[in-house]
Amino acid sequence: MRIAVDVGFGYTKAVNEAGKMVSFPSIVAPRAGGGIDIMGGDQDDYLVSLYSQGVRFGSYYIGDAGLINNGTRAWDENFAQNRNLKTLVATALALVGDRTPVSLAVGLPMAYYRNQKEEVKDGLAALDMDVLIEKHQIRRTVMVKDIVVYPQGAGVYYGAVLTPAGEIKDIELMQQSVGVIDIGHRTTDVMAMSRGRKGLTPREDMIGGFDYGMNAAIKQIKAIVDKVSQANIPIYWVEQALTWNQGILEYKGKRYNLKKFETQVYAQVAELIVASVKQKWGQELDRLSVILIAGGGG
Incomplete structure (x- = not known):
């Protein structure tokens, strides 16, 4: 399955080849002890646990849930080494992907694209984990087959002229x-x-x-x-x-x-x-x- 993920300082956006889309704030907050839910019901927030070989190695509030739990965007450090990058990408892939492995396209801010695209590509190419998104009843294996990194501005242009399946939708604009x-x-x-x-x-x-x-x-x-x-x-x-x-x-x-x-x-x-x-x-x-x-x- 082909999926594009735009990892922004403000929001993480993703769309798959069928046009299914998701967008959430690029905010992550750790959940101590897996977290305690007192709200109940359906929420747009994402309560996410990550597993490797059946062992949980991280549990987080992501998106709006991260913001309300005083999470951070944590983008002051090197983009490729950002501690939230893989967590945000894995969550996005689990939300819009229903098959694995994934052909992944990742959009980066221009300031980081020039100097860090290869490092980001290498870091995400090895992505292989199980993702549990509570309340949404989603548990998926996330595995990347191949990856291309592009500047986010290019994604805006191609999103205006092409469909998610890669077909031309605005020949005049092209x-x-x-x-x-x-x-x-x-x-x-x-x-x-x-x-x-x-x-x-x-x-x-x-x-x-x-x-x-x-x-x-x-x-x-x-x-x-x-x-x-x-x-x-x-x-x-x-x-x-x-x-x-x-x-x-x-x-x-x-x-x-x-x-x-x-x-x-x-x-x-x-x-x-x-x-x-x-x-x-x-x-x-x-x-x-x-x-x-x-x-x-x-």
């Missing part, structure tokens, strides 16, 4: 010069395809990444609420409030409405991204027929 702006959680990736003598060709000088995305907005909102509350509010509290609680942050008996800061802060981040794209692409920007904007910040 014949036009296209720019891609992929706004992620921590980075923004850009790339462009220009028409040349041999058809569409990637423009190396128009490919790059900027080290800011939606997390820059969350950090700015945190700075504002820190000043108003005269406290050092954990950034994941800010994200929880914006994601689940209509922007309301409760702290020491007071309620802070973070939504009223969003429009201003998002506009500032958008202006920063636009300025960076204009500087990167220059006058070539005016020759693009289409610009695709994607990602969690799109």
Whole structure:
């Protein structure tokens, strides 16, 4: 089975060849002693246990469950050596895969693709474990047969012109010069395809990444609420409030409405991204027929 997994700083996304898709926050929190469930019922959260040769070697809250249990994205370290990478990929494969082994395509942020794609490829090529996702009644063996690593911006383009099965769905777009702006959680990736003598060709000088995305907005909102509350509010509290609680942050008996800061802060981040794209692409920007904007910040 062919499966594509996009491991982002903000979200992990996956789709199989039949079009089945999943997306969840790239957040992992350990479950002490396997965890205790007091909620019951169906949840979108993922309670995941990983096994090797029948022996459990890890149990985690993943996605929304990870966020509510104060998990981390842990992306400050080397991407290929990130302790959450294999856990996130294995969970995604178990959720959308029903056959093994898997032909895996992995998308990486541009900042890491250039220097770490081979290390990521080697690390995930050896993926072989059993994955149990509780409450969803999923237990699958995850094994990778072969793997290709691609920049996430390229995934945006090919996702717009091809179906999950690889068939052309937009022939007109395939014949036009296209720019891609992929706004992620921590980075923004850009790339462009220009028409040349041999058809569409990637423009190396128009490919790059900027080290800011939606997390820059969350950090700015945190700075504002820190000043108003005269406290050092954990950034994941800010994200929880914006994601689940209509922007309301409760702290020491007071309620802070973070939504009223969003429009201003998002506009500032958008202006920063636009300025960076204009500087990167220059006058070539005016020759693009289409610009695709994607990602969690799109």
